Amino acid sequence: MPPFFFYLLTLATFAVIYGVLVIGLNIHWGYTGILDFMYIAFVAVGGYVTAQLGLPPAQPAFGETYMLGFNWSFFPALLGGGLAAVLLALVVGLLSLHRLRSDYFSIVTVAISLILWTVAGNATPLVNGWDGITGVPQPLADVLNLDPNGYGLFYLGLCSVILILVYLFAQRLYSSPFGRALRSVREDEMVAQGLGKNVFTLRLRAFVIGAFIAGIGGGLLVTYVDAFNPSAWTSPETFFLWAALLLGGSANNRGAMLGALLVPVLFAEATRFLPNFYSPEFVNASRYIVVGILLILVVRFRPQGLIAERKLRVPKSKLLPLVASTASPESTAHLAQPGAVSFLPPEHNSSESKEAHHGE
Amino acid sequence: MQGFFSVYSPSNFVIVDSYWTETCICGLYGYFVASQLARSAHGVSIVRLQTASCYEEHLAFREEVCHLLQTLLLSLGFGLITASVLAIAAVGITLQFGVTNYLNLAYGDLLTFGVYVAFVANQRFGLSIWLGLLAAILLTSLLAWLINLLVLRPFTDRGTSRVMMLVVTVGVSLILQNVLLALFGEQFQKYAVDTGTPLHLGPFLFTPLQLGILGLAVGTMLAIHLLLRSTRLGKAMRAVSDSPELARISGINTRQIVNVAWLIAGGLAGLSGVVLALNVVTFTPTLGFGFIFVIFAAMVLGGIGSPYGAMLGALVVGIATEVSAIFLPSEYKTAIALVILILVLLLRPQGIFALRRYT
Secondary structure: OOHHHHHHHHHHHHHHHHHHHHHHHHHHHHHOOOOOOOHHHHHHHHHHHHHHHHOOOOOHHHOOOEOOOOOOOHHHHHHHHHHHHHHHHHHHHHHHOOOOOHHHHHHHHHHHHHHHHHHHHHOHHHHOHHHOEEOOOOOOHHHHOOOHHHHHHHHHHHHHHHHHHHHHHHHHHHHOHHHHHHHHHHHOHHHHHHOOOOHHHHHHHHHHHHHHHHHHHHHHHHHHHOEEOHHHHOHHHHHHHHHHHHHHOOOOHHHHHHHHHHHHHHHHHHHHOOOOOOOOOHHHHHHHHHHHHHHHHHHHHOOOOOOOOOOEEOOHHHOOOOOOOOOOHHHHOOOOOOOEEOOOOHHHOOHHHHHOOOOO | OOOOOEEEOOOOOOEEEOOHHHHHHHHHHHHHHHHHHHHHOOOHHHHHHHHHHHHHHHHHHHHHHHHHHHHHHHHHHHHHHHHHHHHHHHHHHHHHHHHHOOOOOOHHHHHHHHHHHHHHHHHHOOOOHHHHHHHHHHHHHHHHHHHHHHHHHHHHHOOOOHHHHHHHHHHHHHHHHHHHHHHHOOOOEEOOOOOOOOEEEOOEEEOHHHHHHHHHHHHHHHHHHHHHHHOHHHHHHHHHHHOHHHHHHOOOOHHHHHHHHHHHHHHHHHHHHHHHHHHHOEEOOOHHHHHHHHHHHHHHHOOOOOHHHHHHHHHHHHHHHHHHHHHOOHHHHHHHHHHHHHHHHHHOOOOOOOOOOOO
16 A cells, blocks of 8 residues: 555544544543643553553563553553543542642642653653553454554554544533533532532542543553653643644534644644754754644634534523522522523633632 | 670680661770670680671761761752752742732743853853853843733733633743754753862852852842832832732832833843753753743742742752752652642642732
């Protein structure tokens, strides 16, 4: 098959895997408004654990050391990767989600991500240090016995099935009562709390669910690229995914997938195949410069993203009266305005409502 | 003393078995008793040998303790220098945060910008590093002012929430860092500068260059103190930092104050960037992004928005990171600062030294 086909196949596979990743981030930020800057760490944990569960035990004689090495088959290993990310999310969430204002929370998440990165690189027995893990077993490769292109197609199909499952799950989550509660937390947590919602539990659950999807996506990514080391998950990678989500459209899964196609794939992966014409770092650096400009421009000119979140329209007849009927109609008239209850992305919030409960 | 001293004497030799720490304390006493016992048995020479080795152990232990103390004092000295660098940076970011009220993740890359301005002046144009330092302060100050004017102010004018401001500064950080990366590459660079011969000052060991850094930091802190306490501008800055609305009502031109705050913060970023590069000797375009969280740690520890707290926080974080290098591999220095940052945010978000909240 022609090389161009192989190139397209690579791009398509990356697009599908990044689609899974951005949908997970969407559950954090788009659904719930959690400012998660350690998302790439969940991806990395999922990837490392998936790879290590599938690999045979480490052979220090060949200069490789890692913890697990259980020879598991692909799907249990992938599940294990997702659960490992869940574990990390639980620890981080239980420690910090209910205490911190969201901008301080984001600083804590970057800090945790950097600590994990330092440990992963320097503590060689854990995940083979800076050299990283290679030779991740390819699922069903021995059963199918396909040539590289055929196997690439098969893997693209596998990832697509998982993307569809994740997408359906995320859509179901969005329209469920639980999803509505999440969005109410995003819009105004004081109101959510006033209506009897446990804001902390809702946030924690969303954080864990997003992390699980990140772990699954990480497992798919690491299995596909076959080699993974700390230079693949520096913290700017998180902002790649953020740029994808913000450009595509927060809180809209189709937007998230579009962003995953546009930002990491077209901007980033495509430039990998371009020649270096200025300095060895030029192409790599220019990718990040473009992402930086994109972040600024999107927040400035199209904060809702390319595909905006649908506004939830509630017919007048279904609106519940907000105030008991004993109050005078004049005083409640402005409260029971009919028409659109808008669920705009969180950046439309006034900053006061965001900072109300934190850091006392 | 249990187990300190047991003598076993089957026929003609004696084994002196002692725990080495206790031998150190009671070395002489042990020698005395051992020789007494040995005289009564028949193994004088062996006992002498054994006790002699105990005494050597004692000496070795004392040496070890001395060595540890020396290392500790040396790292305290290094910590003082790191704290100086950190204090300049932390005061700068605190002034900016106090006035604008959003976190600025691009601040670390302003430091890097200053580093490379001085690098170009120093290595490409052959100027002295102190002229390079001056150029770095001026140009970084200008850049910070421009970034605020062209990029950030359009957002704050539209009332963008501080969460989204954080995302915008991430964008600025990515652009700055990678422009420098594209221009200068990933390789380690250094300044052409003479560090001078190290001087012993009491238990510490400083090069004249490090003393210069220390002096610059102390001078800067004094200048900031005078600015905040004794000038109209400083008073206005404190007023805006307390409450922008009230300041505006009182006739303070808040927009101008914000501009001045960016100029000062940028200048301090340039200054601290260059002294940081002098302190760590070699640098790459990611120097500042790695350092920003150490700066955050100092700022948060001192209470966000409080310049005096930031100075104290810098002292604690600077010394803690350097002393940690005795016990942990030095790769974890930054991680220690990150742990401090996380713990303070979780346990005492108003900061350790904060008398009152500024935010």
